[in-house]
Amino acid sequence: MTELxxxxxxxxxxxxxxxxxxxxxxxxxxxxxxxxxxxxxxxEASGLSKPxxxxxxxxxxxxxxxxxxxxxxxxxxxxxxxxxxxxxxxEILTYVQRKLEMSREFPRESRLxxxxxxxxxxxxxxxxxxxxxxxxxxxxxxxxxxxxAGRLAPVDPHHLIFxxxxxxxxxxxxxxxxxxxxxDGPVFETAEAFLDTLFRRVLxxxxx
Amino acid sequence: MTELxxxxxxxxxxxxxxxxxxxxxxxxxxxxxxxxxxxxxxxEASGLSKPxxxxxxxxxxxxxxxxxxxxxxxxxxxxxxxxxxxxxxxEILTYVQRKLEMSREFPRESRLxxxxxxxxxxxxxxxxxxxxxxxxxxxxxxxxxxxxAGRLAPVDPHHLIFxxxxxxxxxxxxxxxxxxxxxDGPVFETAEAFLDTLFRRVLxxxxx
Amino acid sequence: MTELxxxxxxxxxxxxxxxxxxxxxxxxxxxxxxxxxxxxxxxEASGLSKPxxxxxxxxxxxxxxxxxxxxxxxxxxxxxxxxxxxxxxxEILTYVQRKLEMSREFPRESRLxxxxxxxxxxxxxxxxxxxxxxxxxxxxxxxxxxxxAGRLAPVDPHHLIFxxxxxxxxxxxxxxxxxxxxxDGPVFETAEAFLDTLFRRVLxxxxx
Amino acid sequence: MTELxxxxxxxxxxxxxxxxxxxxxxxxxxxxxxxxxxxxxxxEASGLSKPxxxxxxxxxxxxxxxxxxxxxxxxxxxxxxxxxxxxxxxEILTYVQRKLEMSREFPRESRLxxxxxxxxxxxxxxxxxxxxxxxxxxxxxxxxxxxxAGRLAPVDPHHLIFxxxxxxxxxxxxxxxxxxxxxDGPVFETAEAFLDTLFRRVLxxxxx
DNA sequence: AATGAATGAGAGTTCATTCAT
DNA sequence: TATGAATGAACTCTCATTCAT
Numbered sequence: 016m017t018e019l020x021x022x023x024x025x026x027x028x029x030x031x032x033x034x035x036x037x038x039x040x041x042x043x044x045x046x047x048x049x050x051x052x053x054x055x056x057x058x059e060a061s062g063l064s065k066p067x068x069x070x071x072x073x074x075x076x077x078x079x080x081x082x083x084x085x086x087x088x089x090x091x092x093x094x095x096x097x098x099x100x101x102x103x104x105x106e107i108l109t110y111v112q113r114k115l116e117m118s119r120e121f122p123r124e125s126r127l128x129x130x131x132x133x134x135x136x137x138x139x140x141x142x143x144x145x146x147x148x149x150x151x152x153x154x155x156x157x158x159x160x161x162x163x164a165g166r167l168a169p170v171d172p173h174h175l176i177f178x179x180x181x182x183x184x185x186x187x188x189x190x191x192x193x194x195x196x197x198x199d200g201p202v203f204e205t206a207e208a209f210l211d212t213l214f215r216r217v218l219x220x221x222x223x
Numbered sequence: 224m225t226e227l228x229x230x231x232x233x234x235x236x237x238x239x240x241x242x243x244x245x246x247x248x249x250x251x252x253x254x255x256x257x258x259x260x261x262x263x264x265x266x267e268a269s270g271l272s273k274p275x276x277x278x279x280x281x282x283x284x285x286x287x288x289x290x291x292x293x294x295x296x297x298x299x300x301x302x303x304x305x306x307x308x309x310x311x312x313x314e315i316l317t318y319v320q321r322k323l324e325m326s327r328e329f330p331r332e333s334r335l336x337x338x339x340x341x342x343x344x345x346x347x348x349x350x351x352x353x354x355x356x357x358x359x360x361x362x363x364x365x366x367x368x369x370x371x372a373g374r375l376a377p378v379d380p381h382h383l384i385f386x387x388x389x390x391x392x393x394x395x396x397x398x399x400x401x402x403x404x405x406x407d408g409p410v411f412e413t414a415e416a417f418l419d420t421l422f423r424r425v426l427x428x429x430x431x
Numbered sequence: 432m433t434e435l436x437x438x439x440x441x442x443x444x445x446x447x448x449x450x451x452x453x454x455x456x457x458x459x460x461x462x463x464x465x466x467x468x469x470x471x472x473x474x475e476a477s478g479l480s481k482p483x484x485x486x487x488x489x490x491x492x493x494x495x496x497x498x499x500x501x502x503x504x505x506x507x508x509x510x511x512x513x514x515x516x517x518x519x520x521x522e523i524l525t526y527v528q529r530k531l532e533m534s535r536e537f538p539r540e541s542r543l544x545x546x547x548x549x550x551x552x553x554x555x556x557x558x559x560x561x562x563x564x565x566x567x568x569x570x571x572x573x574x575x576x577x578x579x580a581g582r583l584a585p586v587d588p589h590h591l592i593f594x595x596x597x598x599x600x601x602x603x604x605x606x607x608x609x610x611x612x613x614x615d616g617p618v619f620e621t622a623e624a625f626l627d628t629l630f631r632r633v634l635x636x637x638x639x
Numbered sequence: 640m641t642e643l644x645x646x647x648x649x650x651x652x653x654x655x656x657x658x659x660x661x662x663x664x665x666x667x668x669x670x671x672x673x674x675x676x677x678x679x680x681x682x683e684a685s686g687l688s689k690p691x692x693x694x695x696x697x698x699x700x701x702x703x704x705x706x707x708x709x710x711x712x713x714x715x716x717x718x719x720x721x722x723x724x725x726x727x728x729x730e731i732l733t734y735v736q737r738k739l740e741m742s743r744e745f746p747r748e749s750r751l752x753x754x755x756x757x758x759x760x761x762x763x764x765x766x767x768x769x770x771x772x773x774x775x776x777x778x779x780x781x782x783x784x785x786x787x788a789g790r791l792a793p794v795d796p797h798h799l800i801f802x803x804x805x806x807x808x809x810x811x812x813x814x815x816x817x818x819x820x821x822x823d824g825p826v827f828e829t830a831e832a833f834l835d836t837l838f839r840r841v842l843x844x845x846x847x
Numbered sequence: 848a849a850t851g852a853a854t855g856a857g858a859g860t861t862c863a864t865t866c867a868t
Numbered sequence: 869t870a871t872g873a874a875t876g877a878a879c880t881c882t883c884a885t886t887c888a889t
Contacts (some may be wrong), residue, residue, distance in 0.1 A: 028873070046342060050259030054859065067874055069860065126341055129396070133334055133341070134254060136399040143403045151404050168424070173405055174417035181393035182386045188337070189389075191344040195351045196359050197381055209382035216376070217424045236848075262884060272850050274886085283884065444869075462758060466675030470863060480871050482865085491863065542757055545812070549750050549757070550670060552815040559819045567820050584840070589821055590833035594806045597813075601805035604753070607760040611767045612775050613797055625798035632792070632841045652852070678880065691853055693881065 033071050035061045037085070040078045045123035048130045049079055049138075076138075083131060083139050086124045087146065093117065094176075097154055103161040104218055111179055111210050118187035119203045125187035151176060167218050175217075182210055241279050243269045245293070248286045253331035256338045257287055284346070291339060291347050294332045295354065301325065302384075305362055311369040312426055319387055319418050326395035327411045333395035359384060375426045383425075390418055449487050451477045453501070456494045461539035464546045465495055492554070499547060499555050502540045503562065509533065510592075513570055519577040520634055527595050527626050534603035535619045541603035567592060583634045591633075598626055657695050659685045661709070664702045669747035672754045673703055673762075700762075707755060707763050710748045711770065717741065718800075721778055727785040728842055735803050735834050742811035743827045749811035775800060791842050799841075806834055 025033070039060035043052040054075055058065040072078045093113040097106050118125055131139050155172035162169050186193060186206055193202060233241075247269035251260040262283060266273040280286045301321040305314050326333055339347050363380035370377050394401060394414055401410060441449070455477035459468040470491060474481045488494045509529040513522050534541055547555050571588035578585050602609060602622055609618060649657070663684035667676040678699055682689040696702045717737040721730050742749055755763050779796035786793050810817060810830055817826060 026872070032873090048256045048259060048338070048342070051256060051342070053857085055857085064875060065859085066861085066876080070873070070875095075859065129337070129341055130256070132397050132400050133337055134256065134259070136403075140399065140403065143400060147400075148403055170420070171413055171417045174414055177393055177397075177401065177414075178390045178417070178421060181389040181397075185385055185389035189340050189385075191348065192340050192351060192355075193385065195344075195348065195356055205379055206382055206385075209379045209386070212378065213386060213421075213425050217421050234848095240848090261882085263882095273884085274851085275849055277885070278848070278850095442869095448869090464672045464675060464754070464758065466671060467673070467758070469861085471861090481863085482872085483870050485864070486869070486871095545753070545757055546672070548813050548816050549753055550672070550675070552819075556815065556819065559816060563816075564819055586836065587829055587833045590830055593809055593813075593817065593830075594833070594837060597805040597809035598802045601801055605756050605801075605805075607764065608756050608767060608771075609801065611760075611764065611772055621795055622798055622801075625795045625802070628794070629802060629837075629841050633837050650851070656852090677878085679878085688854060689880090690855080690882085694852070694854095697881095699880065 029071065032061075032063060032067075035063065036068055036071055036078065037082060041082055041123050041127060044079060044082060045126040045130070048134070049075075080138055082127060084142070086128060087139070087142055089121070090117070090124070090128065091147065091150060094150060094154055097157065099157050099160075103158075103166045104215065107158075107167075107175075107179075107218060108211055108214060111183060111214050112207065114179060114183035115186065115203065115207055115210060118183050118185075122187035122190060125184050129184065129188045165220055168220050170218065179214070182213070237279070240271060240275075243271065244276055244279055244286065245290060249290055249331050249335060252287060252290060252338070253334040257283075257342070288346055290335060292350065294336060295347070295350055297329070298325070298332070298336065299355065299358060302358060302362060305365070307365050307368075311366075311374045312423065315366075315375075315383075315387075315426060316419055316422055319391060319422050320415065322387060322391035323394065323411065323415055323418060326391050326393075330395035330398060333392050337392065337396045373428055376428050378426065387422070390421070445487070448479060448483075451479065452484055452487055452494065453498060457498055457539050457543060460495060460498065460546070461542040465491075465550070496554055498543060500558065502544060503555070503558055505537070506533070506540070506544065507563065507566060510566060510570055513573065515573050515576075519574075519582045520631065523574075523583075523591075523595075523634060524627055524630055527599060527630050528623065530595060530599035531602065531619065531623055531626060534599050534601075538603035538606060541600050545600065545604045581636055584636050586634065595630070598629070653695065656685075656687060656691075660687065660692055660695055660702065661706060665706055665747050665751060668703060668706060669750040669754070672758070673699075704762055706751060708766070710752060711763070711766055713745070714741070714748065714752065715771065715774060718774060718778055721781065723781050723784075727782075727790045728839065731782075731791075731799075731803075731842060732835055732838060735807060735838050736831065738803060738807035739810065739827065739831055739834060742807050742809075746811035746814060749808050753808065753812045789844055792844050794842065803838070806837070 036057065039062075040052070040057045042060055043056045046052075047056070052075075054065050054068060057078070058068055061068065068078075072081070093110055096113075097110050131137075136143060151173070155176065158167065158170075158172035158175060161167045162172070186202060244265065248260070248265045250268055251264045254260075255264070260283075262273050262276060265286070266276055269276065276286075280289070301318055304321075305318050339345075344351060359381070363384065366375065366378075366380035366383065369375045370380070394410060452473065456468070456473045458476055459472045462468075463472070468491075470481050470484060473494070474484055477484065484494075488497070509526055512529075513526050547553075552559060567589070571592065574583065574586075574588035574591065577583045578588070602618060660681065663686075664676070664681045666684055667680045670676075671680070676699075678689050678692060681702070682692055685692065692702075696705070717734055720737075721734050752763075755761075760767060775797070779800065782791065782794075782796035782799060785791045786796070810826060
């Protein structure tokens with residue numbers, strides 16, 4: 016039944032409404048978490064009726080999973096683009112910058128992801144193992160190679176990646192706290208400079 | 224009525240049961256978030272009956288708020304102890320170490336806090352403004368002073384603090400992801416070395 | 432509007448689609464009962480869309496009633512054919528055989544009917560009173576006449592008819608149970624012999 | 640959780656309310672079938688609120704299964720009591736009488752069972768295989784023994800049992816139809832005489 | 848201090864039916 | 869004639885909270 020619907024090519028209305036729903040759901044899930052979000056909220060935010068939402072998605076969970084899957088692709092793109100042929104320091108600083116950009120442009124996606132991981136990754140763990148793990152293993156090896164070649168200061172590649180994720184996503188995930196502490200001033204601009212400095216100092220090979 | 228309870232000094236049983244409830248609730252709230260947690264789960268985990276829990280606490284929210292308040296004190300202690308009279312680099316590296324320690328010792332508290340902030344800090348925002356803001360302002364000024372005195376490499380104090388929080392709490396909050404990527408190997412031990420190196424490189428004043 | 436449809440003579444497509452719908456609905460209603468059946472199931476089984484089904488029938492109930500009415504005609508035909516001019520015992524044994532045949536050929540119709548009666552005949556009671564009652568009264572009188580004439584062993588005609596219905600329809604209505612108890616062996620063949628013997632022994636006039 | 644409740648010995652209120660619910664549910668399920676029955680109806684009929692019903696039973700299905708299980712024990716008791724040491728004809732006629740009695744005393748149980756079998760025994764099939772099949776096999780063998788010994792007229796034991804079930808349960812399951820055809824006159828009294836005669840004629844060994 | 852019993856307010860979901868084309 | 873889209877009503881079930889003891 017549902018198969019049929021997704022098998023046939025979707026109409027314009029279907030495309031539009033699925034987008035609306037996902038957009039609304041992203042907002043709601045990001046703010047309240049999976050359990051905290053309600054279909055009523057998504058319905059209201061999307062301007063569709065609750066049963067109509069269930070006309071497009073099998074249920075609450077399918078909406079959530081769809082969001083997570085869409086998210087992961089975009090989420091990992093910057094890491095994928097770290098180029099073995101590029102200049103090591105430049106590659107990583109670019110990666111940091113792009114990750115920070117994503118936190119600014121897509122804070123809701125970041126929070127959606129954070130919520131999922133916080134709760135033990137119940138729905139996305141398989142994806143992490145299948146997709147994220149090999150990708151990270153690959154890039155960690157690349158970084159290790161750079162370190163071994165003396166092109167980066169010695170550093171644990173995995174922890175380096177974690178620290179990039181942590182520091183960049185922080186501005187999306189902990190936004191409420193950041194706002195309290197920094198007021199209405201420019202956050203991302205100063206953050207960008209700070210993180211550039213930080214990782215430059217950490218990674219620049221020094222003669223010693 | 225409620226006043227009476229707090230007016231009279233609590234009996235031993237009261238103290239014990241409130242502890243049990245908070246311990247159980249910490250576990251449950253940290254894993255499932257506020258909305259995702261149920262009193263039934265807390266009741267089961269605490270070994271008390273649901274109505275009995277509501278004898279000690281007005282409701283679900285009060286339990287949550289109590290946990291958050293207790294948490295904040297312990298949470299900020301390491302920052303409070305950053306000593307203006309100490310050696311700047313040592314003070315901060317010690318702070319990093321103590322924060323990481325807290326992530327290892329109290330991951331549930333970290334996740335509880337992360338959950339709250341992720342959702343926009345609806346219940347803890349006042350506390351952040353009243354307590355956290357002045358404390359951070361104070362310590363940021365201290366760090367700025369150290370920087371100005373040339374005792375630390377130039378760095379934005381606020382963002383520095385954020386980066387410490389982000390990198391240390393990451394190991395508690397994103398544990399599920401870290402585990403997928405690092406397997407069963409030692410995480411905190413290598414993290415400690417990594418973060419020590421990281422912040423040392425960032426903060427050590429360099430002649431140039 | 433609805434009148435128009437029945438006023439004009441139906442096109443070939445109409446005839447074909449109504450047949451499809453009724454065939455599918457029979458399957459679904461017989462298995463799940465009136466409430467348990469859904470238009471979705473009927474739509475899927477018939478290969479038509481849900482709204483299209485409602486183009487041919489006013490609603491779920493009309494489909495059900497249509498099925499019941501069609502059913503009743505066929506259902507009573509064997510009884511109608513019990514011939515006053517025939518040999519009493521042979522007439523009744525033939526009736527038994529034909530009823531059993533219908534259970535084998537049309538088990539879904541049997542179950543549909545059983546479902547309806549089980550629930551108090553809410554939709555078919557009028558039909559029963561108007562059609563079934565006089566027919567049974569007539570045939571009961573016929574049997575009574577045969578009994579009075581000594582051509583059948585003395586027996587209550589109404590209960591005799593009930594016992595014929597009960598024993599023959601049992602193989603359709605309680606098929607699930609029969610299968611559990613008789614395995615995959617031949618059911619209807621042995622049942623036919625059994626029922627022939629049974630009613631023969633019951634009805635054969637004996638000298639006494 | 641639920642285990643705990645049923646593990647501890649139930650209070651008087653629990654016993655009373657579970658009885659009320661089962662009594663009400665029997666009425667509702669027997670009339671409308673599993674899908675057709677609603678918790679609202681059961682709630683109304685039992686005088687309890689809907690959530691309160693779910694305080695005593697896990698869900699709709701548990702109520703249904705509980706009823707079926709309770710039913711089966713009582714349902715099979717008469718067959719169990721068919722005594723190998725008794726007089727064959729008397730044993731069976733007594734069984735017929737007791738089954739008819741049950742149809743009169745417990746028509747709702749009979750309809751509940753009929754509903755379940757009609758729908759393919761989705762919930763009770765295992766029980767049928769585990770309990771009913773061996774019991775019937777046992778009694779069928781007993782009857783076959785009586786037949787072989789010439790103490791009963793030759794007859795297929797399985798079909799004999801089916802015919803007893805069919806004819807006796809008919810008065811409960813098809814009550815709506817029987818009422819239409821027999822009016823307000825005595826049904827069970829005449830049915831008892833009829834069935835006694837019927838099975839006597841069928842089973843009495845005849846010299847031939 | 849404790850708990851069995853009860854419930855109102857929703858939650859997610861289903862479904863017969865209607866709308867619009 | 870046909871169907872994608874939409875919905876109101878109802879359904880099962882959950883849960884924080886209250887009642888009564």
